Amino acid sequence: MDRIPPELLMRLCRAExxxxxASLDAPASLDPAGLERMLADGIGDLGWIADERELRLRPTGMLPTARSILCVAWHYDAPHPGGLRRAAYAAGKDYHVLLRPKLGRVGQALNAACGQTWKHRACVDSAPLNERTLARLAGLGWLGKNALLISPEAGSxxxxxxxxxEAPLAALYGGHGEDRCGxxxxxxxxxxxxxxxxGRCLTERCISYLTIEHQGVIPRALxxxxxxxxxxxxxxxxVCPWNRFAPPGEDSRLAGIDHEADLLAVTEGSFDSHFAGRAIRxxxxxxxxxxxxxxxWSLGxxxxxxxxxxxxxxxxxxxAAELDLLRNASAPRSAGGERC
Ligand code: SF4
Ligand code: SF4
Structure with missing residues (x-):
């Protein structure tokens, strides 16, 4: 069968x-350098990444008959400053749950449009796939010094x-793989x-890792x-200048506000229902x-x-013991990282 023209792919994606x-031919393997560096730097409680090393370097490991990979980027709203703060991507509904079915439906629509029974596998942070590396190869952006994928038009x-x-997608290069951090x-x-x-992120020092993935006590100094x-x-x-003109979020379900009083009022009994459908749960x-x-404590x-x-x-x-909270009345001495 001929390659599927980008126009058809774009139309089916737009419907979702x-x-x-962007799309690319499924590479047989990826450059291991970035993953090796990350493992060498230390991955804390993310031991499963090391266990999946081989699969992560072989994008077709999840679907050995795959010919192509469709990569999509979906915008969410920039963060709002505040006292108690959480990452903006987690403001609304769990994006994993929203985005994966969309991709699945694009696959079904491809089959319907082409009269085929191709197999597809949708992955949204849900499979051992080196996602940012693949997205960079497809030209959806470059990997910035903050280790995130950045587009000059759309930020990060x-x-x-x-x-x-298995569908033979025509290559559709996103146009932005070149490093522009300068x-x-x-x-x-x-x-x-x-x-x-x-140019890399030390996992075990990153607040994202410490608050979302780390299972134990957070070291006082951090x-x-x-x-x-x-x-x-x-x-x-x-702080990234490429986010100055970042477009607004593309789906209102990704937006939301966590009021401090509500957060502090959540109880063990209400935790599941309060955060139902959200990544925070x-x-x-x-x-x-x-x-x-x-x-x-960090706010004093x-x-x-x-x-x-x-x-x-x-x-x-x-x-609390790590922070000496019950004995020591003093607030932490911050090294003064910038606030957003
Ligand atoms: S701790 Fe540093 S690397 Fe991690 S998300 Fe915050 S600013 Fe980025
Ligand atoms: S803040 Fe500067 S160095 Fe960091 S990712 Fe953005 S452009 Fe690159």
Whole structure:
């Protein structure tokens, strides 16, 4: 069968609200250098990444008969400044749950339009795929010094999705794979925990990792730099000049506001329903409370932090001990990372 023309692919994606896309022939393998560096730097509780090393370097591992890969970028709104802060991508509904079905439907529509029974596999941060590397190869952006995919037109407030497919898609290059960070180092300077070094992100120092993936106690020296972050961190995106004109989010379901009073009022009994359908729910109750405690402490809101320390949760008590919260009345001494 002839290659599927980009116009058809774009039309089917547009029908799902996906307007930023690129496609490429499924590469047999990827350059291992970035992954090897990341593993060597340390991945904390993300041991599964090392276990999946071979698959991550072989994009067709998820679908050995795949001929092409469709890559899409989906915009969300830039962050709002505030006291207790969480990453903007997690403001609304869980994007994994929204984006994957869209890609699945694009696959079905391809089959219907071409009268075929091709197999497809939709991946949205849900499979061992080196997503940013693939998106860069497809030209959806370059990997900035903040380790994120950046487009000169659309910045980096974007979620990525992929469709591995047996369909022979014509290559559609996004046009933006070339590095345009130049001599800028704003993200490295602004990162409060100094996690950005030499164009890469040191996982175990990054607030996003520490608040979302890390299972245990957050070291005091890093916690002191949190400035109120309780789920993820957007600083290295907020300071990036390429985000100055980032377009608004593409789906209102990705938007939302977490009022402080509501967050602090969530109980163990209401946690699941309060965060139903949102990525935050995956934190589980003890890590949610650990994060709130650290965020409040980092803002010097010690009485509120101490109130959380009385939860009786083992993790929260261990975190309170790490911060010396119940004995020491002093607020953390911040090294003064930039606020967004
Ligand atoms: S997300 Fe925050 S902590 Fe992580 S690298 Fe960016 S600025 Fe640093
Ligand atoms: S802040 Fe500067 S160095 Fe960092 S990703 Fe943006 S352009 Fe690149």
């Amino acid at each position: 609200g996906l307007t930023h896309l 407030y974007r979620l990525l999705g992929f469709l591995l497919t 001599s800028c180092t704003r993200c490295e300077t602004a990162c409060p925990t100094k996690a950005l070094v030499g 916690a002191a730099q949190f400035n109120g972050w309780w789920f993820g961190c957007d600083i290295c995106q907020a 995956r934190l589980s109750w003890p890590r949610f409370r650990r994060n709130l405690l650290v965020a409040l 809101r010690l009485d509120e932090a101490r109130a959380i320390a009385t939860d009786g949760l083992e993790l929260v008590q261990a975190q």
